[in-house]
Amino acid sequence: MKDRYEPAVIEAAAQREWEAAGTFAVREDATKPEYYCVCMFPYPSGRLHMGHVRNYTIGDVLARYMRMQGYNVLQPMGWDAFGLPAENAAIENDVPPARWTRDNIAHMKGQLKSLGFGIDWSRELATCDADYYRWNQWLFLRMLERGIAYKTTGVVNWDPVDQTVLANEQVIDGRGWRTGALIEKREIPMYYLRITRYAEELLSALDGLGEWPERVRVMQANWIGRSEGVNLSFPYEIDGRRGELKVFTTRADTLMGVSFVAIAAEHPLAELAAGRDAGVRAFVDECRRGSVMEADLATIDKKGVATGLRVQHPLTGAEVEIWIGNYVLMAYGEGAVMGVPGHDERDFAFARRYGLPILPVIDVDGRPYSTAAWQDWYADYGRCIHSGAYDGLDYAAAVAAIAKDLETRGLGRKQVVWRLRDWGISRQRYWGCPIPIIHCPACGDVPVPDDQLPVRLPEDLMPDGSGNPLAKSRAFLECRCPKCGAPARRETDTMDTFVDSSWYFFRYASAGNPHAMVDERAAYWMPVDQYIGGIEHAILHLLYSRFWTRVMRDCGLTALAEPFTRLLTQGMVLNDIWFRKPASGRITYYNPAEVEQRLQGDRRTGILKSDGQPVEYGGIGTMSKSRRNGVDPQALVDRYGADTARLFMMFAAPPEHTLEWSDEGVEGAFRFMKRLWKLVHAHVAAGPAGVPDPASLDAAGRTLRRQVHQTLAKVGDDIGRRRTFNTAIAAVMELMNALARFTDASPQGRAVVQEALELVVLMLSPVIPHATHALWRELGHSTKIVDESWPEPDAQALTIDTVEIVVQVNGRLRARVPVPAGADEAAAREAALADATVARFIGDSPIRFVKYVPGKLVNVVT
RNA sequence: GCCGGGAUGGCGGAAUUGGCAGACGCAGUGGACUCAAAAUCCACCGGUGGCAACACCGUGCGAGUUCGAGUCUCGCUCCCGGCACCA
Numbered sequence: 001m002k003d004r005y006e007p008a009v010i011e012a013a014a015q016r017e018w019e020a021a022g023t024f025a026v027r028e029d030a031t032k033p034e035y036y037c038v039c040m041f042p043y044p045s046g047r048l049h050m051g052h053v054r055n056y057t058i059g060d061v062l063a064r065y066m067r068m069q070g071y072n073v074l075q076p077m078g079w080d081a082f083g084l085p086a087e088n089a090a091i092e093n094d095v096p097p098a099r100w101t102r103d104n105i106a107h108m109k110g111q112l113k114s115l116g117f118g119i120d121w122s123r124e125l126a127t128c129d130a131d132y133y134r135w136n137q138w139l140f141l142r143m144l145e146r147g148i149a150y151k152t153t154g155v156v157n158w159d160p161v162d163q164t165v166l167a168n169e170q171v172i173d174g175r176g177w178r179t180g181a182l183i184e185k186r187e188i189p190m191y192y193l194r195i196t197r198y199a200e201e202l203l204s205a206l207d208g209l210g211e212w213p214e215r216v217r218v219m220q221a222n223w224i225g226r227s228e229g230v231n232l233s234f235p236y237e238i239d240g241r242r243g244e245l246k247v248f249t250t251r252a253d254t255l256m257g258v259s260f261v262a263i264a265a266e267h268p269l270a271e272l273a274a275g276r277d278a279g280v281r282a283f284v285d286e287c288r289r290g291s292v293m294e295a296d297l298a299t300i301d302k303k304g305v306a307t308g309l310r311v312q313h314p315l316t317g318a319e320v321e322i323w324i325g326n327y328v329l330m331a332y333g334e335g336a337v338m339g340v341p342g343h344d345e346r347d348f349a350f351a352r353r354y355g356l357p358i359l360p361v362i363d364v365d366g367r368p369y370s371t372a373a374w375q376d377w378y379a380d381y382g383r384c385i386h387s388g389a390y391d392g393l394d395y396a397a398a399v400a401a402i403a404k405d406l407e408t409r410g411l412g413r414k415q416v417v418w419r420l421r422d423w424g425i426s427r428q429r430y431w432g433c434p435i436p437i438i439h440c441p442a443c444g445d446v447p448v449p450d451d452q453l454p455v456r457l458p459e460d461l462m463p464d465g466s467g468n469p470l471a472k473s474r475a476f477l478e479c480r481c482p483k484c485g486a487p488a489r490r491e492t493d494t495m496d497t498f499v500d501s502s503w504y505f506f507r508y509a510s511a512g513n514p515h516a517m518v519d520e521r522a523a524y525w526m527p528v529d530q531y532i533g534g535i536e537h538a539i540l541h542l543l544y545s546r547f548w549t550r551v552m553r554d555c556g557l558t559a560l561a562e563p564f565t566r567l568l569t570q571g572m573v574l575n576d577i578w579f580r581k582p583a584s585g586r587i588t589y590y591n592p593a594e595v596e597q598r599l600q601g602d603r604r605t606g607i608l609k610s611d612g613q614p615v616e617y618g619g620i621g622t623m624s625k626s627r628r629n630g631v632d633p634q635a636l637v638d639r640y641g642a643d644t645a646r647l648f649m650m651f652a653a654p655p656e657h658t659l660e661w662s663d664e665g666v667e668g669a670f671r672f673m674k675r676l677w678k679l680v681h682a683h684v685a686a687g688p689a690g691v692p693d694p695a696s697l698d699a700a701g702r703t704l705r706r707q708v709h710q711t712l713a714k715v716g717d718d719i720g721r722r723r724t725f726n727t728a729i730a731a732v733m734e735l736m737n738a739l740a741r742f743t744d745a746s747p748q749g750r751a752v753v754q755e756a757l758e759l760v761v762l763m764l765s766p767v768i769p770h771a772t773h774a775l776w777r778e779l780g781h782s783t784k785i786v787d788e789s790w791p792e793p794d795a796q797a798l799t800i801d802t803v804e805i806v807v808q809v810n811g812r813l814r815a816r817v818p819v820p821a822g823a824d825e826a827a828a829r830e831a832a833l834a835d836a837t838v839a840r841f842i843g844d845s846p847i848r849f850v851k852y853v854p855g856k857l858v859n860v861v862t
Numbered sequence: 863g864c865c866g867g868g869a870u871g872g873c874g875g876a877a878u879u880g881g882c883a884g885a886c887g888c889a890g891u892g893g894a895c896u897c898a899a900a901a902u903c904c905a906c907c908g909g910u911g912g913c914a915a916c917a918c919c920g921u922g923c924g925a926g927u928u929c930g931a932g933u934c935u936c937g938c939u940c941c942c943g944g945c946a947c948c949a
Contacts, residue, residue: 215866219944222865227948249949262949302947327947337949345863346947419948535943651887652874658942660874664888672887674902717878727876730886737886740903806882811930813882851929857881861929 005677007641007770014773015116023786024118026074028524035071036525037063038505040533040541041078044104044126045085048111050573050623050661051534053633057646058570058655058725059532060117064766065719067118068790074525076508077112077119079105081128082432083497084167087463097431098459101128111634115642116769118786123511127500132507133433134454135517136499139548141436141447142555143193151445154190154424157183162466165428178465190426190493191435195547199224199418201561202546211566213656216538223539225419230403231334232412234261234311234320238272245269245311245322248333248417251343252406253398256387257361259351260339261311262304262325267335270324273307280305280324287326302327302350314411315402325350333417348374361386423544425496430461430469432494440481440488449482455490468492501541502548505531505563518557531564538569568655568723575629575661577618578606589628590615592661620660631661643768644670650725650767672733673771676764679740680757680775688780689754690747694796701752702797704742708756709797711735715763716790725767732763754779762791807832808859809841825852832858 018024028034039059042052063075079101086097093100105126112119125132143149157166161179165188170177195202203224206217230252233244245261263270265287274281283305304325311320327346328337341351341358351358352371360369364382381395390398399414406412426435434455436448448455458476461469470476470492481488509525510518533541542564549563578590595606595615606615623630636645648669653659683689692705711731718728739756742749758779765772765785776785800821805828807815815835819828829850832838838860845862852858 215944218866222945225946225948229949247949251949325947327949329946329948332946332948334949340949344949346949417948419946538944654875657875662874662888665874668887671902678902722878724876724878726874727878727886730876733886804882808881808930811881811928816882849929851881853881857930859881859929 003678003681005674005771007643007673010774011114011116011642011770014770015113017773017784018118018786021784023784024075024120025122026072026120028521029072030524032070032072034525035063035066035073035530036505036509036528037066037073037075037530038508038528038532039075039077040531040537041080041501041504042108043080043083043085044101044108046104046107048108048633050631050633053115053645054573054649054655054659055532055534055570056112056115056117057649058568059530060769061646061650061719061725061766062530062532062723063118064769064786065790067786068762068766068788069720070789073118074123074509075117075119076123076505076511077117077121078123078125078504078508079127080497080501080504081105081126082133082494082500084170084429084431086431087429090463091465094462096460096462098128101126101431111637114637115633115645118769123508125504125507125511127433127497127504128431128457130454130456131512131514132504133457133500135503135507136433136495137436137448137453137455138450138517139503139551139555140191140495140499141450141453143551144447146554148194148197148551149191150194151189151191153187154192154426155185155187156190156428158186160184164465164467167427188428190424191437192422192424193547195423195544196418196420198547198550199226199420201550202420202543205546205561209562209564209567212564213567213569216535216542216567216569219538220543223420223543227417227419229415229417230399230406230412231415231417232314232338232406234314234338235411236309236311238269238309244411245336246334247336247338248415249338251340252402252412253381253384253390253393253395254340254343254361255315255338255402256384256390257340257342257359258313258320258338259341259357259359260321260323261336262323262328262339262347262350263307263336264328264330265324265326266330267324267328269307269309269322273309273322273324277308280307283324287324302346302353304350304354306354314406314409323350323354331421332419342369343378345374345376345379348378359386423496423498423547425499426493427496428468428492429494430463431457432497433457433500434470435491435493435495437491438479438481438488439491440484440486442486443481443483443488445491446481446483446488452482457494470494498540498544499548502544503552505545506549506552506558518552522558526558527560527562528564530566530568532568532570534572535569542567570655571653571658572622573659573661574620575623575631577621577627577629578615579618579627580615589618589626591628591630592663593631623661636666640666640670641673641770643771644673647672647729647768651729652726654724654726672736673768675740676736676760677771677775679736680761680778683750683753683757684778684780686745686750689750692748692751692755697748697752698744700742700744701748704738704756705752705797706800707735707738708752708759709793712759712763712791713793713798716793719766728763729767732760735760759791761785762788803855805832805855806857807835807838808857809838810861811859812841814838814841821855823855825850825854828852828854828858832860 037059039055059075063073067073081101086101089095089100090097127133140149157171159166159176159179159181161181166176171183175181176183203221203226206221209217227250229248229250231246231248233246235244265284270284274284304323307322307324309322311322313320339347341347341356342360343362358371361384362382363385364377364380384390384393384398390401393401403414434457436453436455438446438448440446458473461473463469477490479488479490505528506518506522506526509522513519545563550561552558553561576592578592578595579587581587590608594609596609597606606617607613608615621627648666651669652665714731715728718724761772761775773785802818803821804816804818806813807817815837817831817835819831842860842862848861850858850860
C-alpha cells in the first residue's frame with residue numbers, strides 16, 4: 001500500500017473488482033428480505049450535473065447500508081429518454097434525436113460508473129426503446145377498453161409561422177420562442193386519461209403514506225382539491241328562451257344572502273351579453289387577455305361589468321342580476337358563482353366597488369356585523385338569520401335543508417367537486433411514444449391490435465421546427481385499417497413523457513421480459529422501499545405514478561395501489577452568482593471559478609481573473625446554465641476522486657436541505673480522505689495488532705473503545721433511521737480526531753486502534769466505498785468490504801461506571817459533577833450540593849426543591 | 863392572497879423526547895516544521911467586562927407556559943418553496 005492517497009488508482013481498482021464479481025447484479029431471492037431503492041431516472045441531457053450526483057449518492061449510501069444490513073438490495077438505473085430537448089438539439093446541431101440521445105446515455109453511463117454507484121446495470125432501460133414503450137401502448141389500449149382513455153378536444157398553443165404546436169415553456173410572453181409570432185389558441189382532438197375517476201382514492205390514500213414528507217402529501221391533496229357543496233341552478237328566460245344558470249357553492253347556507261351572480265368571461269352567457277353591448281365586449285376581451293393561472297392575480301382588483309341579464313333566485317324567485325367577474329374561473333365548478341357579499345371576501349369587495357347590496361344572513365356568536373369593512377369572521381360558520389324558514393339553523397342543518405328544498409324543485413343537489421382534471425397525454429411531437437391508433441375513413445379511430453405492437457417510432461426522421469415530422473413521413477403514416485383492411489392513416493401524436501416515467505420502476509423489476517409488461521419478479525421487488533428525487537416532482541410525476549399503478553392494479557398486473565413506500569425529496573444544489581450589468585445591454589454571468597473573491601467588510605466583492613475588473617455578487621441560487629454557476633461533477637471527480645465528491649455532498653447539509661457549493665468544503669473533505677488514509681497506513685506500518693481484551697484495558701483505552709462503539713451506534717441510527725448523513729459523518733470525524741490523539745503503542749493500545757480503524761472503515765464504506773475497499777484489505781482482511789455486514793456495537797464497551805451530570809442552580813448551569821452510573825436522586829443531590837461553586841450560588845437561600853433527571857442533570861431551586 | 867417550510871457564530875450546519883447552545887467542517891488568527899512557500903501538525907476562535915479566576919449577555923422580534931425554552935403556546939417581522947381568486 002502506498003503512503004500517498006491516490007484516488008484515481010484505488011477507485012478504478014475497486015470498480016473493476018465489483019464489476020468482475022457482479023456484486024450489484026441481484027436476483028430475486030425469497031430467502032432474504034428485499035430492499036428496493038430507486039432514484040428518479042435522469043433525462044439524458046449529455047452530462048451529469050451536481051443534482052444527479054447528490055441524488056444518486058444519497059441512494060447509493062442507503063443501498064449499500066441496507067446491503068450491509070443483510071437485505072437483498074436492488075438499485076437500478078435507466079433513462080427518461082424521450083422529450084423536447086432532443087428535438088431542439090437535432091435542429092441546432094443537425095443530429096437525429098435518436099443518435100443524440102443514445103450518445104448522451106453512453107457518456108452519462110460512464111460518468112455514473114466513475115462515481116462508483118452500486119447499480120444493477122443488467123436492468124438498465126431507456127424509455128425510447130421499443131421494448132419499453134410498447135408497454136405504454138399496450139396499457140393505453142387496455143385503458144381505452146376500460147373507458148379510462150378517451151378522446152376529446154383540447155386547447156394548444158399554435159405557432160402560425162412554424163405551423164407547429166408549442167409546449168407552454170416554448171411560449172414566451174405570448175409569442176413563439178423561435179419565430180416570435182403571436183401564439184394562437186387552437187382546439188384540436190386529443191387523448192385524455194380519466195385520472196379524475198381515481199380522485200377520491202388518490203386523495204384518501206395519502207393518509208397511508210406516512211413515510212412521505214408531509215409537504216408532498218399536502219401539495220398533492222391541494223392539487224386534487226376536493227370540495228363538498230351544492231350544485232344549484234338559477235332559472236332564467238332570455239329572449240324567450242328558458243335556461244338555467246348553474247353554480248357550485250360550498251356555502252349553500254348563505255343562499256338567502258345572494259345579491260348577484262358572477263360568471264366567467266368565457267361563460268356562454270358572457271358571450272351572449274358581449275354580443276349586445278360594446279362595453280361588455282371590451283371587458284370580456286380584457287379578461288381573456290389576462291392570464292388566468294398566475295399567482296399574482298390573487299391580489300388584483302375584483303372587477304366586473306353588469307350584463308343586464310337576469311336570473312331568478314331558486315328559492316325566492318326574486319330577480320338577480322348577472323355580472324361578469326374577472327375573478328371567476330371557467331375551468332372550476334360551473335364557471336359561475338353566486339355572489340354573497342355578506343360572507344365571502346371577494347364578493348364583499350365586488351359589492352362595495354359596484355354598490356351592490358350586502359345582506360348578512362349568518363349570525364356568528366352574536367357579533368355585530370358592519371358593511372363598512374370586511375372582517376375575517378364574516379366567513380365563519382354560524383346560524384342563519386334573515387333567511388325565512390331557515391332561521392336558526394346551523395351550517396350543516398341549513399345546507400341539508402336548503403339542498404333538500406332545491407332538490408324538491410329540481411334546482412339543485414349536494415355534490416362533490418374536484419380541482420383535479422383529466423390528464424391530456426397527446427403531444428404533437430416527434431420524439432415520444434406513438435399513440436397506437438389508426439384512423440380509418442370508414443371505421444373511424446381503430447386501436448392497433450396487440451399483435452401489431454409496438455408501433456415503432458421511426459428513428460431516421462429529423463425535426464426542423466415546423467410541425468411534427470411523423471405527419472410528413474409516408475412510411476410511418478400510411479397503413480391498413482386493422483378492421484376493414486382499407487388504406488388508413490396512423491395517429492401522429494406521441495405521448496406525454498410523464499407516461500414513460502409513470503411505471504419504469506415496475507419495468508426494472510421485470511427487465512427484458514418480451515412477453516409481458518410486468519412479471520412475478522415485480523411482485524418480489526415492488527413496492528419501491530425508498531424513492532429518492534427532487535421536490536420539483538412532488539405533484540405531477542408522483543401523482544401520475546400513483547394513478548398509473550392503480551390502473552395496472554385494476555388490469556390485474558399488480559396487487560399494489562401505491563408504488564412508493566418511502567419518499568425522500570432531496571434539496572437543490574446552490575452556488576454563488578456573479579455578474580456584470582453594463583449600463584446598456586444584457587446582464588452577463590460568470591462562473592464562480594472565473595472570479596477571485598474579496599471580502600470588503602461584510603460585503604462580498606470579486607474581480608474577474610481574466611481582466612482584473614470587478615464583478616457583482618448576485619447572492620446564491622440553484623446551479624443553472626443560464627446563470628453559469630454550475631460546477632461540473634466530472635472536473636470534481638477528475639481532481640479529487642469520487643469518494644471526496646460523495647463525502648462532501650453527504651456532509652455539507654442534510655439531504656432534504658439545499659446544499660451550498662463550497663470549493664473549500666470540498667478541500668476539507670479531501671483533507672479528511674488523506675488523513676484517514678495516512679492514519680490507517682501508519683497503524684499498519686507498525687506491524688500486526690491483536691484483539692482488545694476489555695478486562696486488561698487502561699482508562700484511556702476503555703474511554704476510546706467506548707467512544708468507538710458509541711459512534712457506531714450513532715452512525716447506524718443516523719443512516720438507518722434518521723437519514724442524517726451529515727451528522728453520521730461528523731461523528732466519525734470526531735472519532736478520528738480522538739484516534740489521532742491516542743498514542744498508546746502497547747499491544748492493548750494497538751489492539752483498540754485496530755478495532756477502531758476497522759469499524760471506522762466499515763461505517764464509512766457506504767459513503768466512500770472505494771477508499772474503504774482498499775483500507776479494509778490493508779487492515780488485514782482478504783474479503784471485500786462491500787460483502788461485509790454492518791457491525792453491532794459491543795454492549796459491554798458501552799457500559800460506564802461514572803457519569804458526569806450537570807448541576808444547575810435556579811435553571812442556570814453552575815457545575816458538572818461525577819456520580820456513579822445509575823445513582824439515585826439522593827446520591828446525585830448530595831454530590832451536587834457538595835460542589836463548591838454550587839454552594840456559592842445557593843448562598844444562604846433556603847432550598848425549595850431539587851429536580852433530578854437521572855443520569856443527566858440536577859437543578860437546585862431556591 | 864393562500865398553503866408549506868425556515869430564521870442558531872464570519873459561513874455551512876449540530877443540539878434526536880423540554881435538560882451542558884454552537885458538535886463537525888469551512889474561513890480566520892497565532893505557533894511548529896521549512897532557506898522560503900505549499901502541504902502537514904499544534905493551539906485559539908459568539909459578544910461584553912476582567913491580568914485572571916470568573917461573571918454577565920446571547921438561538922429573527924414581542925409576550926406566555928415551565929424548576930428549566932433554540933425546542934412548546936400566542937402575536938408579529940423577514941426569507942425560501944409551492945399554488946388555485948377554487949366559489
